[in-house]
Amino acid sequence: xxxxxxxxxxxxxxxxxxxxxxxxxxxxxxxxxxxxxxxxxxxxxxxxxxxxxxxxxxxxxxxxxxxxxxxxxxx
Ligand SMILES: [Zn+2]
Numbered sequence: 001x002x003x004x005x006x007x008x009x010x011x012x013x014x015x016x017x018x019x020x021x022x023x024x025x026x027x028x029x030x031x032x033x034x035x036x037x038x039x040x041x042x043x044x045x046x047x048x049x050x051x052x053x054x055x056x057x058x059x060x061x062x063x064x065x066x067x068x069x070x071x072x073x074x075x
Pocket of ligand 1: 045046047048049054063064065066067068
């Protein structure tokens with residue numbers, strides 16, 4: 001059985017594209033839960049009582065509303 005010459009180019013190309021797609025799906029699915037489980041600090045402003053979230057690991061952050069410094073709420 002002789003394959004046409006175009007198949008010898010087409011089959012490896014399709015396998016290569018499928019491999020790239022599988023890698024993309026795998027890393028895309030792996031990244032989603034990691035992003036949602038990342039621990040964020042919750043802050044409540046002592047001046048205006050606004051509650052906000054900050055992903056940085058810093059002891060004090062500025063309130064987005066009144067710019068006053070606040071400590072993270074202990075969990
Ligand atoms: Zn505030």
